[in-house]
Amino acid sequence: MxxxxxxxxxxxVMEVRSEPHQNSLWMLRVLIIFFKLIGLATFxxxxxxxxxxxxxxxxxxxxxxxxxxxxxxxxMLASNYISIPFxxxxxxxYETKLTKCIDIVQSIFGTVVICTIxxxxxxxxxxxxxxxxxxxxxxxxxDCLYSLYNPIRRRRVSCxxxxxxxxxxxxxxxxxxxxxxxxTNPVIWLSGTLPTFHVGWLIMQYFMLVTIIQADFADVNxxxxxxxxxxxxxxxxxxxxxxxxxxxxxxxxHQLLKLRDVHCHLCEISVTVSDFYSxxxxxxxxxxxxxxxxxxxxxxxxxxxxxxxxxDYRFYAIDVVWFIYLVYPLALLTNRIxxxxxxxxxxxxxxxxxxxxxxxxxxxxxxxxxSLQILHRKIQFTxxxxxxxxxxxxxxxxxxxxxxxxxxxxxxxxxxESQCNCTRxxxxxxx
Numbered sequence: 001m002x003x004x005x006x007x008x009x010x011x012x013v014m015e016v017r018s019e020p021h022q023n024s025l026w027m028l029r030v031l032i033i034f035f036k037l038i039g040l041a042t043f044x045x046x047x048x049x050x051x052x053x054x055x056x057x058x059x060x061x062x063x064x065x066x067x068x069x070x071x072x073x074x075x076m077l078a079s080n081y082i083s084i085p086f087x088x089x090x091x092x093x094y095e096t097k098l099t100k101c102i103d104i105v106q107s108i109f110g111t112v113v114i115c116t117i118x119x120x121x122x123x124x125x126x127x128x129x130x131x132x133x134x135x136x137x138x139x140x141x142x143d144c145l146y147s148l149y150n151p152i153r154r155r156r157v158s159c160x161x162x163x164x165x166x167x168x169x170x171x172x173x174x175x176x177x178x179x180x181x182x183x184t185n186p187v188i189w190l191s192g193t194l195p196t197f198h199v200g201w202l203i204m205q206y207f208m209l210v211t212i213i214q215a216d217f218a219d220v221n222x223x224x225x226x227x228x229x230x231x232x233x234x235x236x237x238x239x240x241x242x243x244x245x246x247x248x249x250x251x252x253x254h255q256l257l258k259l260r261d262v263h264c265h266l267c268e269i270s271v272t273v274s275d276f277y278s279x280x281x282x283x284x285x286x287x288x289x290x291x292x293x294x295x296x297x298x299x300x301x302x303x304x305x306x307x308x309x310x311x312d313y314r315f316y317a318i319d320v321v322w323f324i325y326l327v328y329p330l331a332l333l334t335n336r337i338x339x340x341x342x343x344x345x346x347x348x349x350x351x352x353x354x355x356x357x358x359x360x361x362x363x364x365x366x367x368x369x370x371s372l373q374i375l376h377r378k379i380q381f382t383x384x385x386x387x388x389x390x391x392x393x394x395x396x397x398x399x400x401x402x403x404x405x406x407x408x409x410x411x412x413x414x415x416x417e418s419q420c421n422c423t424r425x426x427x428x429x430x431x
Contacts, residue, residue, distance in 0.1 A: 207332050
C-alpha cells in the first residue's frame with residue numbers, strides 16, 4: 001500500500017509540474033530571443049524530448065552569434081561619428097565646460113563598454129554555454145528529487161522574474177516617452193541611453209541567473225531541514241523533541257548524499273557565473289557610476305535654485321526617471337546576491353544542527369564531510385576582484401555618488417559665482 005501511495009504521489013507531482021514548467025519554457029524562449037537581439041546571448045539552443053517525456057533545453061556553440069556581435073560592434077563604432085559631434089555642438093540648460101567634457105567622455109566610454117561586453121560574449125561564449133547547460137542539469141537533478149520540487153515556489157520565482165523585467169521595461173518606456181514629448185533629438189540616445197540600456201540588461205541577466213541559483217539553494221536548505229524531522233515509527237514526536245536526537249535511516253543517508261551533490265554543483269555553478277560576469281560587470285558598474293554622478297547633478301542642481309531660475313519641470317522629470325532606471329538593476333542584483341550568500345550560510349547552520357542531533361555513525365560521518373566542504377568553500381560574487389557585489393557595495397556606491405555630487409555642485413556653483421563677479425567688475429570698469 002505504501003509503494004502504491006508513493007507512486008500515486010509521484011504521478012500527481014509530475015502532473016502539477018507540467019504547467020509551471022511549460023510557462024518557464026515559454027519565458028525562456030522570449031528571453032533568449034530578446035538577449036540575442038542585444039548581443040547578450042551568442043549561443044544557439046534546441047529543445048529535446050527526454051525519455052520521461054520531459055522537454056529539455058540544450059545550449060550549443062554558435063558561430064552566427066559571433067558574427068552578429070561583430071556587426072553590432074561595427075555599428076556601435078560607426079555611430080560615434082554621429083553622436084560625438086552632436087554632443088560637442090549640443091546646447092542645454094546648466095551647460096558648463098565641465099559638463100561638456102563629461103558628455104564627450106560618457107559617449108566614448110559608453111561605446112567602449114558596449115564593444116567590450118559584446119566582444120567578451122564572443123570570446124568567452126563556451127563558458128556561457130557551459131553555465132546554461134550546467135544550470136539546466138542542476139534543475140533536472142532537483143526535478144528528479146521530487147521531495148525538493150515545489151511547483152508553487154517555482155511559479156512564484158518565474159512570476160517575480162517576469163514582474164522585474166516588466167518594471168524595468170516600463171521605466172525605460174516612461175523615460176523615452178517623456179523625452180519624445182519634450183522633443184529631444186534621438187541622436188543623443190546613441191551616447192547615453194543605448195549604453196545604459198545595454199549595461200542594465202546585462203545586470204538583469206546576471207540577476208536572473210543568480211535568482212534561479214538562489215531558489216535552488218533555498219530548496220536544498222528546506223530539504224535538509226526536513227531531514228531533522230525524520231523519525232522511525234517506533235518513536236513518537238514528543239520523545240524526539242525531548243531528546244533532541246534524529247534517528248537517520250539508510251534512505252535518509254542516501255537522500256543526504258544526493259543533497260550534498262546538488263549543493264556542491266550549485267556552489268560550482270555559482271563560482272562559474274561569478275567568474276563569467278566579473279569583467280563585464282566591472283566595466284558596466286564603472287559606466288553606471290559615471291552616469292549616476294552626471295545624472296544626479298541635473299537632479300540635484302534644480303533643487304538648489306530659485307523658482308525664477310528653474311525654467312522647465314519636464315526636463316527635471318526626465319532626469320528623475322533616468323536616475324531611477326540607472327539604480328534599479330544594480331539594486332536588484334546586489335540584493336539578490338546578498339540573499340544567495342545568506343542561503344549558503346544557512347546551509348552550514350542547518351548541517352551543524354543536524355550533526356548535533358544525529359545518532360547514526362554513518363550519518364555523522366557524512367554530515368561532518370558535508371560541513372567541512374561548506375567550511376572550506378568561500379564563494380563571493382565580485383567585479384574582477386575589485387569589489388564584492390552585495391548590499392554593502394550598493395550602499396557604499398550610493399554614498400560615493402552623493403559625495404561626488406556635492407563636490408560637483410559646489411564646484412559648479414563656485415564657478416558660476418566667480419563668473420557673475422567678473423561680469424559685474426567688467427561692467428563697473430566700463431562705467
